[in-house]
Amino acid sequence: xxxxxxxxxxxxxxxxxxxxxxxxxxxxxxxxxxxxxxxxxxxxxxxxxxxxxxxxxxxxxxxxxxxxxxxxxxxxxxxxxxxxxxxxxxxxxx
Numbered sequence: 001x002x003x004x005x006x007x008x009x010x011x012x013x014x015x016x017x018x019x020x021x022x023x024x025x026x027x028x029x030x031x032x033x034x035x036x037x038x039x040x041x042x043x044x045x046x047x048x049x050x051x052x053x054x055x056x057x058x059x060x061x062x063x064x065x066x067x068x069x070x071x072x073x074x075x076x077x078x079x080x081x082x083x084x085x086x087x088x089x090x091x092x093x094x
Contacts, residue, residue, distance in 0.1 A: 003027045006034050006064075006079045009086040017044030026085070031062060032075035034085055049087065059090040 008026050010018055018024055019042070026041065028034035035056075039046040051057050055075075062069045063086040069077045079085065 004029050004079055004081045006081075006083045006085045008034065008038055009084060011088055013089060014045060014048060014087065017048065018042045028079055030073075030075065030079060031064060031069055031077045031085060034079055035062075035075070061088045061090055062086070063088065 005025050005027050008024050010022060010024065015021060024038065024041070026034045026037040028037050035049065039050065049057060049060055056062060064072065064077055064079060065083055066086075069075070
């Protein structure tokens with residue numbers, strides 16, 4: 001059985017915790033599994049992306065191939081080999 005690998009795009013604010021990388025590969029069949037792999041590889045990302053319960057922080061948006069996971073299956077959204085997962089901090093203004 002082969003594993004699924006997604007390309008994860010990191011915003012500028014998260015790059016220092018990921019060795020300065022703009023993108024990284026992470027394995028997982030779902031967005032939740034991809035995030036687990038990502039945080040396991042780069043532990044400094046965990047507190048920024050996930051809250052104490054392991055849920056995605058309110059002001060962090062996740063997309064799979066430009067689709068907001070909030071309108072899909074959230075962390076259970078299926079990821080296919082080569083899919084792109086983008087992590088974007090919410091932008092507030094006034």
